[in-house]
Amino acid sequence: FKVSVVSTSPIDGQKPGTSGLRKKVKVYKQPHYLENFVQATFNALTPDKVKGATLVVSGDGRYYSEQAIQIIVKMAAANGVRRVWVGQNGLLSTPAVSAIIRERVGADGSRDTGAFILTASHNPGGPTEDFGIKYNMENGGQAPESVTDKIYENTKTIKEYPIAEDLPRVDISAIGITSFEGPELLLVARMGLSKTDDAAVEPPEFGAAADGDADRNMILGKRFFVTPSDSVAIIAANAVAAIPYFSSGLKGVARSMPTSAALDVVAKTLGLKFFEVPTGWNFFCNLMDAGMCSVCGEESFGTGSDYIREKDGIWAVLAWLSILAHKNKESLEGNAKLVTVEDIVRQHWATYGRHYYTRYDYENVDATAAKELMGLLVKLQSSLPEVNKIIKGIHPEVANVASADEFEYNDPVDGSVSKHQGIRYLFEDGSRLVFRLSGTGSEGATVRVYIEQYEKDASKISRDTQDALAPLVDVALKLSKLQEFTGRSSPTVIT
Ligand code: VG1
Ligand code: CO
Incomplete structure (x- = not known):
């Protein structure tokens, strides 16, 4: 399946009460209402715990349960949940859910199991009455206040949620296993690109290539080649403003000896620690281990950073896309024309x-x-x-x-x-x-x-x-x- 990221905005009043979030069905049917709450919960649990987890989703079978289950299944898949257990027809009593969580924890190899219980308990149900949802933790009990507070805080700032929209409806009346193949983790799918290209059409605004083990990268504009020596210098010059990982500053920059001195000029201008090392990535690794280098590169199409200890082709592409996004954010706010790869490089030359x-x-x-x-x-x-x-x-x-x-x-x-x-x-x-x-x-x-x-x-x-x-x-x-x-x-x- 494919994961799409849907933009949303906070909806008032999503503070869980004594036993979850209970509202009229028509409130729940508002666009993004359920989705916001579910995502706020996933975010409160933290992505680390959600990925690979097992989730129980069921309840008292009241009106809107079936739709809610389908939505939660799609969002669970998009958030990386590995298994969702649904009672037949979405029916499981609250204590049954608690027992299932406790009994099954670890039994199927999952680190974490929790549940969305879809119930408003003794409150009346039906199209004009109540629907409810609460989250129970891996001990089988309701989420403690520390978690529900976090969920509520998250509902006040939520901007987007991932969902596997194209996942077929799961038949919850049938007993059995329905499985789906996970999302494609390739760049192509995640960026919504097409796998085929048409050489006859205009070249794209941005192009990139990698070598066989994808540690090297080549960055291209429409009809423009960026030399790797310029590339590392341009990334270093823009990193703090354009790439959140570097927002607190660069620890230092480094290049291999044969790489051009474009990076030297940036380092000197910005007052950055600078190192010139022999060809080969291992010389950068010592510097990075010692916290002396954040961005480094070689003329031979190698560019990288201190989050790993190899050069990384995909990283370089994402760094460039971040810079492009950043430059275009500035220019679009001023209604200016598109800032291209070539513009960025020429601007860099004009400055340095x-x-x-x-x-x-x-x-x-x-x-x-x-x-x-x-x-x-x-x-x-x-x-x-x-x-x-x-x-x-x-x-x-x-x-x-x-x-x-x-x-x-x-x-x-x-x-x-x-x-x-x-x-x-x-x-x-x-x-x-x-x-x-x-x-x-x-x-x-x-x-x-x-x-x-x-x-x-x-x-x-x-x-x-x-x-x-x-x-x-x-x-x-x-x-x-x-x-x-x-x-x-x-x-x-x-x-
Ligand atoms: C070449 C490049 C060098 C790079 C090395 C490994 O080495 O010039 O910059 O680090 O290949 O790259 P040499 O010694 O042939 O110049 V890779 O993509 O094979 O890990
Ligand atoms: Co390589």
Whole structure:
């Protein structure tokens, strides 16, 4: 079945009395009346207890019981209740319910069993008379005041409730088991999306993709690609305002060394703790365990947060949807036009500057050749004047290299040192060239070349990435003698 979330608003007077909520049938028949009370009860019990629980729903069989049972069954299903027991024709005396709860607790493996008893007891029933509902706890007794108070408080603030509207009516006159397949937990169903797409139509405003184990993510606008390096920076810049989990602030942010410095600029501007770690997620984990990092990311489409210790593709998509929702809430209140993914990225560049970024991968090259290439780059580091002479000979407009090193990480948490984590050439204008050998390949060696150039001038932030980076790419390939070493005239993959 599918779960839909229905919007509602509080209804006055839902304070349970001595023995539940008793009202005229016509009061109960008002839209959302029963639903609000049932959801207020589920919320008071807390979702943790309700999920997987067994629920008894029955009563004295008075007028409106059958409709009420069908509604409660649908809401129970939507709230994650695993089993609902209904007496034949919805009939169970109050003591019978109490006995059933007590007898069955744990017997069927459920942690929690409780009951909605549908009765107004000695009050008259019928279309113009009374209906009633009360909740009995896992000890078989009526909910204590602490719970009924909570239920009442919840009825005063309720905004929505989930319900499995398409669940077929349960035949409560038949003895037996009726079962339904649980809700689809995939994103597609929960977001009310369609599983098929039509490439012929206009591309959607938002697109996303993941890798095989769904820890990586790609974020797309209508005709717009968000680089992962920008993505983590944009999430960090908007997290506090747009994502409730971060509303009390970010403990710190971190990126892998080859990831562009877009995140650095955000951290500096917002005064956030910042860390640059070697490639691979485990370096972030130490920081997160120590409470030093809330948001982190890699240029290789990995983005995540400290609620788990892996990167998470779905999380990144939800983070972006939260930012989109937040930005559009602001703009819709002012009647402005839709804020798109592209708008958000361009706005970010206008505020923080743009890091043009590309990665060239040379897969399955000869391992010895790859080592020699890296060796040459390490050697060149000791003679920067020579390096700059070479560069001027290729592209005079490219800035000078200010420093170069092999990245080494001193873990601030456990003091461990990780050496040889990639070769960096840092230019005077903030540009960077990074060379690494992949640690995930299964055949030969994979050389990764990361090329990055920072542009603060707002009039120059809208260029095509490959055009903007062409001189620097050329410098990277010639400086490393890439073609000479590997025999490759072009990369296997460009991202
Ligand atoms: C690559 C990526 C790196 C990522 C790693 C695991 O490693 O560059 O950023 O953390 O894959 O990702 P390498 O060493 O080949 O560059 V995954 O999706 O396989 O867990
Ligand atoms: Co993966």
